[in-house]
Amino acid sequence: MRLVPKKSDVRVPRLVGLMAVDAREAAGAQGLSLHAPDRPDLHLTVVDYVVRQYPQPGAQVPRESMVYVWFDFGEGEGGGGIREPRVPGPPRGGLRRELAEPGEPSEGGPPYCATLSSP
Numbered sequence: 001m002r003l004v005p006k007k008s009d010v011r012v013p014r015l016v017g018l019m020a021v022d023a024r025e026a027a028g029a030q031g032l033s034l035h036a037p038d039r040p041d042l043h044l045t046v047v048d049y050v051v052r053q054y055p056q057p058g059a060q061v062p063r064e065s066m067v068y069v070w071f072d073f074g075e076g077e078g079g080g081g082i083r084e085p086r087v088p089g090p091p092r093g094g095l096r097r098e099l100a101e102p103g104e105p106s107e108g109g110p111p112y113c114a115t116l117s118s119p
Helices: 020-029
Strands: 009-011 033-035 052-054 060-062 066-070
Touching: 020 033
Parallel strands: 033 066
Antiparallel strands: 009 060, 052 066
């Protein structure tokens, strides 16, 4: 009868934020393999960044386990949105008026006019 050695447990590394090539290397160094449900061509993926992983970093799993990674946010998960200036800009007044530079006239008042408020 042949004895099969027990697979030792390893900790799952943090893969979120890594490029695909680095995530494969980090997982492989722990004896883990990667699977990407949203990328059937994971072995060809190089510069896309991991945005989610399962199991979570630090989890104890048997060596040779599968770690699932995603490179795209799912529907409703965000991802930062559009990073362009908002048009039109915020309304005039408010903090902009209160933070006017010294010597600049405030809207609707004479120069050097300070507006005070109390709670």
